[in-house]
Amino acid sequence: MMYALSLSLESQAGFNEAAEMLQESFLAKLIAWGLVSALLYHFFAGIKHLVMDMGHCEEIESGRMAAKVTLIIAGVSILLAGVWVW
């Protein structure tokens, strides 16, 4: 991702190359989607942690519910990211 950023800011040609790479290259799309998916999951699980730090969802039932909600939201957003990347 850092490579793509440096390429995209370097020059007009670099920007085109980065854009073209993210549209044509299977590997670039896979890496981008993989990293974005990991980030999305980490992001939503992190928000759950912040919520728990404030004293919510600490019992077994509420904790399990919060976990399921997090997984569903993360799953949906990862699919959406897939649509966006592919």
Next chain:
Amino acid sequence: MVTSITSFGRSGLYDWMMQRVTALVLATYTIFMIGYLLFNPDLSYEQWKDLFSGTGMRIYTLLAILSLVAHAWIGMWSVSTDYIKQAGARFVFQSVCGLLAFIYVVWGIQILWGI
């Protein structure tokens, strides 16, 4: 007696707080970047370059990079102290994490101020 010398801060509580503070910074940066890319589908080079040429964005991006280093260090430190029991192997793992973090900071600064 000093028991831990590889953790990020002076105390576990400091690390706990920094983990949350950096998480919030990174969360805002993530939301901003995804929103920006979604709302500018036909992004031009000029527009993208102007975004990162602004001092405000450079400060924000460097803040995000440094937050990422602290966040990742505390996170990976927790992982390594949980799972890598041999001190030697753990030290190598932490050193690699530190080196990678340093590389990303220098690379990020080069990108941002190299435009």
